[in-house]
Amino acid sequence: MSTIPRSVPPAPAVGGALLAGGPQRPYRPAPRRDSVSSWRWRHRAAYGACWAAGLSLCLIAVAILGYMAVEGVQYLSLEMLVTRPEPSLDQAQTGGILDPILGTLILTVMAILIATPLGAVAAIWIVEYGRPRWLARTIESGIEVVAGTPDIVLAIFGLAIFQLPLFAPLSFTADGGGVFGRSFFAASAMLSLIAIPMVFSATREGLLQVPAHVREASWALGKTRICTIRSVLLPVVRRHIATGSTLGMGRIVGDTAIVVVLLGGSLQITPVGDVPVLDVLKGSGSTLTTYVYNASPAGEGNAPQKAYAAAFVLLVLVLLLNAVATSIGKRSSPLEAHS
Amino acid sequence: MFRRLREPWTDRQAAWRLGAVSCLVLLVILLMVVFVAVKAWPTLSNNGGVGWLGPGEDVDKQMSAMLTTSRHPDSSVYHLDAWPLVYGTILTTIVAVGFGLVFSVLAAIFIVEFAPEWLRRLVVPAVRLLAAIPSVVYGLVGILVLVPFVNEHLISAERRKEVEYVVQLTGTGVLVACLVLTVMVTPIMIAIVVDALRSIPTAWTEGATALGANRWEAMWTVSVRAARPAIVAAAVLAGARAVGEAVMISMVSGSRGFSPNLMDGLTYLFEPFRTVAASMIEQVDGLNAPAISSSVYAMALLLLFSSLVLSIGGYVAKLPMRRQGMRV
Numbered sequence: 001m002s003t004i005p006r007s008v009p010p011a012p013a014v015g016g017a018l019l020a021g022g023p024q025r026p027y028r029p030a031p032r033r034d035s036v037s038s039w040r041w042r043h044r045a046a047y048g049a050c051w052a053a054g055l056s057l058c059l060i061a062v063a064i065l066g067y068m069a070v071e072g073v074q075y076l077s078l079e080m081l082v083t084r085p086e087p088s089l090d091q092a093q094t095g096g097i098l099d100p101i102l103g104t105l106i107l108t109v110m111a112i113l114i115a116t117p118l119g120a121v122a123a124i125w126i127v128e129y130g131r132p133r134w135l136a137r138t139i140e141s142g143i144e145v146v147a148g149t150p151d152i153v154l155a156i157f158g159l160a161i162f163q164l165p166l167f168a169p170l171s172f173t174a175d176g177g178g179v180f181g182r183s184f185f186a187a188s189a190m191l192s193l194i195a196i197p198m199v200f201s202a203t204r205e206g207l208l209q210v211p212a213h214v215r216e217a218s219w220a221l222g223k224t225r226i227c228t229i230r231s232v233l234l235p236v237v238r239r240h241i242a243t244g245s246t247l248g249m250g251r252i253v254g255d256t257a258i259v260v261v262l263l264g265g266s267l268q269i270t271p272v273g274d275v276p277v278l279d280v281l282k283g284s285g286s287t288l289t290t291y292v293y294n295a296s297p298a299g300e301g302n303a304p305q306k307a308y309a310a311a312f313v314l315l316v317l318v319l320l321l322n323a324v325a326t327s328i329g330k331r332s333s334p335l336e337a338h339s
Numbered sequence: 340m341f342r343r344l345r346e347p348w349t350d351r352q353a354a355w356r357l358g359a360v361s362c363l364v365l366l367v368i369l370l371m372v373v374f375v376a377v378k379a380w381p382t383l384s385n386n387g388g389v390g391w392l393g394p395g396e397d398v399d400k401q402m403s404a405m406l407t408t409s410r411h412p413d414s415s416v417y418h419l420d421a422w423p424l425v426y427g428t429i430l431t432t433i434v435a436v437g438f439g440l441v442f443s444v445l446a447a448i449f450i451v452e453f454a455p456e457w458l459r460r461l462v463v464p465a466v467r468l469l470a471a472i473p474s475v476v477y478g479l480v481g482i483l484v485l486v487p488f489v490n491e492h493l494i495s496a497e498r499r500k501e502v503e504y505v506v507q508l509t510g511t512g513v514l515v516a517c518l519v520l521t522v523m524v525t526p527i528m529i530a531i532v533v534d535a536l537r538s539i540p541t542a543w544t545e546g547a548t549a550l551g552a553n554r555w556e557a558m559w560t561v562s563v564r565a566a567r568p569a570i571v572a573a574a575v576l577a578g579a580r581a582v583g584e585a586v587m588i589s590m591v592s593g594s595r596g597f598s599p600n601l602m603d604g605l606t607y608l609f610e611p612f613r614t615v616a617a618s619m620i621e622q623v624d625g626l627n628a629p630a631i632s633s634s635v636y637a638m639a640l641l642l643l644f645s646s647l648v649l650s651i652g653g654y655v656a657k658l659p660m661r662r663q664g665m666r667v
Contacts, residue, residue, distance in 0.1 A: 018463065018530040019470050043555040047453065053442055054449035054462050057529075060522060061465035064472065064480060122364060125357035135358070141654075142364045148576070148650040149643065150583020152616050153375070156639045159626070160374040193367065226353035254473025256586040257616075261623050289475045289586075296479050298590040304483055311476050322471045 065315075072312020075305040081313075085267045085291070091303040097310050099268045100291040103184075104253055104317070106280070107263075107287055110188035111252045112195060116245045119199025120237075127207040128229055147197035155261035158190035162262070171282055172264075172272045182264035183272070184281045190258050195248025202244025206237035239328050246325035250318050256289040263290065288314040375643060378636035381629070385417035391637060395420030398596035402622065405630035416630045421638070423598040427612040430513070430599070431588065432581040435520035436528075440574050442521070443528035444563065450529070451536045452558050470526035478590035481519045486510040486591060494609050502603065506610055511593035514608040519587055524577040531576065535569030536562050538665040565660075572656040579649035583642055585616035592617060615642060 036047055083096030122139060130136035162171060163181035171183035210233060218228040264270070264284025271279035286294075288310050293299050295307035348356070382391060401419055408416050450462055490510025499508050539562045547557035563570070593611025596618070601607055613621075615638045625631040 018533050019467060019526070039553055039555065043553060046555055046559070050445045050449040050453050053445035054454055054458070057446055057469070057525075058461055058465045061468045064476075065468065067480065067484070068476065118360065118363065121357050122361040125354070125361045129354040129357065131354070135362070139361050139364055142368050144654070145368055145647060145650055146364060148579050148646050148653075149371075150579075150585070150616055150646055152583060152585040152619050153371075153639045153642050153646070156619060156635060157371045157375055160378055160636070161370065196364070224353075225350045226348050229353075250471055254471070254475070256473065256475045257620055260586075260620055265623070289473060292475045292479055293586060293590070296590060297482055298478070298594075307479055308483075311479050314473060315476055318471050318473060319468065322467060326467070 068308070068312050068315050071308040072315070074308075076309040076312055080306075080309055085286070087267055087301075089302075091305060094295075094301065094303050094306055097288065097291060097306070097313065100286045100288045100310060101313065103263070103269060103285040104287040104289075104314075106184055106285075107188050107191060107259070108249050108252050110184065110281075111191035112245050112249050114189065114192035115195035115248055116199050116241065118192070119196040119244065119248075120203045120241050122196075123200045123203035123207060124229060124233075127204055128225060128233070143197050143200050146193055150257075151194060151255055152257040152261070154190050154193055155258040158186055158258065158262050162186040162189075169282075172284070180264070180284075182262050182284055184263065184283065184285065187259055187262040190262055191252045191255060194251050194255060194258070195245065198248040198251065199241060199244035202240045202247070203237055206240030207233060210236055239331055243325050243329045246321050246328065250321040250325070253314065253321065254289065254318050256293055259287050259290045260293060263287065265290070265294075267291075267294075288317070372643065375636050375639045379633060379640045381414075381633040382417050382419060382637040383640075385414045386419060391419040391421050391634075392425055392641075393420060394422035394598075398423050402596070402618075402625075402631065402634070405634065406625050406628050408628060408630055410629060412630050417633065419634050419637075421615070421618075421634075423596045424613055424615045424618050424638070425641075426598045427592070428582055428614040428616070430612070431516055431520050431592075431614060432578050434517040435524050435581050436574050436578050438517075439521045439525045439528055439577060440570070443525050443532055443573065444570060446525070447529050447532035447536055448558055448563070450533050451562075452554060466526045466529050469522065470530070474523065474584060474587040475590075477519050477523055478587040481515050481587065481591035482511070485515045485518065489515055489609065498606055498609070502606055502610075506595065506597055508606070508609045509593065509611070510609070511591055512609045512611045513592075513599055516588055516592045516612075519591060520581055520584060523584065523587065524581050527580060528573040528577045531573035532566065532570055535566035535573075535660065535665070538660075539565050540665075568656050568658070568660045572653040575649050575653040575656055579646045579653070582645055582649070583616050584614075585620040588614050589617035589620050594621060 036044060039047070080096040081101065082098055084098050085100065086093060086095040088094050122143065126136045126140060159181050161167065161181075162183070162185070163179045165177075165179060167181070167186075168179045170185040172180040174180065214232060214236075215228055218232045219225070223231070263286065265286070266284045267286050269280060269285035270283045272283040273279040292307050292311045292314065295301040295303045295310065297304065301307075383389075398420055405412075405416060446462075446466075450459060450466075454462055487510060489512075490508075493514075494508050494510065502508065536558075543561050543565065544557045547561045548554075552560065592613050594613050594617065595611040596613055597611055599607050599610035599612050603610065619635050619638050619642075622631055622635050626635065
């Protein structure tokens with residue numbers, strides 16, 4: 001009956017263990033008494049190429065990070081963080097990035113609140129119940145399909161959905177009855193789709209790591225499956241869920257296409273209606289990514305200094321989220337602590 | 340109803356409820372295909388299915404003509420020759436994945452085998468960093484650093500003059516787009532290849548070492564060879580990412596529906612182009628025009644279809660390794 005010890009559990013749906021921030025097997029130590037100087041020159045060239053590839057990776061990363069840091073710190077000021085942006089052709093008049101920051105925060109929180117339960121529930125169902133098998137397999141590959149779908153396609157699809165009259169209460173409705181379809185609701189719903197696969201695969205990883213005897217002990221005490229999940233498995237996989245959703249938040253914060261299409265493209269947060277909180281969520285706005293996109297020479301604003309500053313804030317946010325995910329992943333699990 | 344949910348669930352109820360939530364994913368995919376296909380229908384039917392993918396008139400002129408039409412345009416407005424966009428997508432994807440593949444296999448070998456421990460602790464975070472940087476930041480670096488550099492130092496005045504009646508060379512174009520895209524897709528490939536190389540049983544490489552192979556030979560002839568399916572899968576999945584990249588390409592590609600011509604020699608590298616995904620994001624403001632909207636949904640259908648094919652391709656490519664009990 002137990003579905004746990006399967007032949008080969010599949011790898012994470014998104015990226016590899018390297019990017020997922022999970023614990024890694026120790027690397028194999030290099031064998032002794034094999035010195036490069038005794039190799040044939042072709043092998044030495046290949047060895048050199050490997051070193052070059054590895055070092056240039058570091059160089060590119062450091063170059064991008066360093067450049068963004070220098071430019072960002074140069075143009076960023078405290079005042080910029082707390083003033084609202086203004087549309088203007090003159091770069092000095094364009095104001096700050098308060099609204100984009102708020103927009104990013106609102107969207108990230110909303111999207112992750114949708115994505116975390118859905119991704120975790122899907123993973124729990126597939127690992128712990130997973131009957132009928134064909135359905136579980138289909139859902140697993142379905143999540144992989146969602147993970148592989150370009151974000152611009154998700155965005156366009158979201159627009160088609162939220163322009164339906166059914167979802168009119170979630171966005172601005174024009175006088176003629178045409179539904180605008182662009183709002184914080186719409187954008188966060190679609191953004192959650194790019195986080196679900198990450199939460200899902202992290203949770204599934206965690207559940208597959210729990211040895212079968214832990215579950216069997218719980219069942220032997222007369223607990224039902226769902227009770228085992230609640231009181232035994234959830235505490236163990238909590239940190240996996242946290243890792244997954246933190247990585248997902250990193251993706252959400254960095255996503256541009258969905259926000260460009262589904263958040264209405266207004267620079268300031270523009271509430272719609274008059275209900276206190278709902279009006280903001282129904283309205284349009286901007287995030288750091290769309291701000292950078294519009295302020296770059298490719299967009300309408302053409303304020304490169306503001307773009308650098310906003311991109312720096314964005315980069316710091318994304319890297320912070322990834323660092324948090326890595327540090328959660330490194331923490332030892334409660335199971336290891338007791339055994 | 341809520342009181343029933345709060346009572347302790349029996350297993351049967353729990354399986355049913357959690358399963359129902361999980362099925363939402365399938366519902367989303369189903370809706371996605373149906374909605375995008377329905378919205379794309381006018382373009383598909385007026386162009387005879389896939390006719391709009393072919394070459395023909397200037398695609399930029401066609402799109403801007405679509406913008407100015409009434410709410411119920413006649414069928415001739417839907418005519419679209421999107422070949423330059425498709426060509427741009429294929430070009431960037433193949434170049435980025437091709438260069439990225441060589442680079443990422445070497446880098447993966449370095450991470451798994453050759454890097455000293457202290458350097459590995461730098462390289463792995465560097466890969467994670469490159470994977471985490473949002474595409475808009477890549478685009479910004481591309482357009483504010485690489486494009487001016489190419490414009491000032493690599494494009495000579497004669498070259499600019501040679502093609503000035505066809506395209507303006509401004510530094511945005513094939514070279515910068517391919518370069519940045521390569522950097523963007525490499526981390527994904529490295530992650531997959533590293534996972535595969537590390538899942539190779541140690542006994543295999545130890546066997547090679549016992550037979551007198553040095554570390555490179557053991558790596559290249561045993562590990563990399565055994566990991567070939569994963570390398571193919573990495574290329575395919577990175578291709579899926581490259582095909583769908585909209586924001587960065589729209590920033591650094593020069594955004595013209597132009598097919599760079601290989602006959603132009605080196606000028607090819609500097610000619611502007613645009614991909615399918617970038618066209619979609621740039622037409623966002625025109626979505627109220629029915630013909631534009633239908634064309635954009637047709638492009639979405641194309642991307643959806645190709646990413647689906649690539650996902651399945653990646654899965655199939657990894658099957659041989661999975662069959663041997665390796666976890667990739």
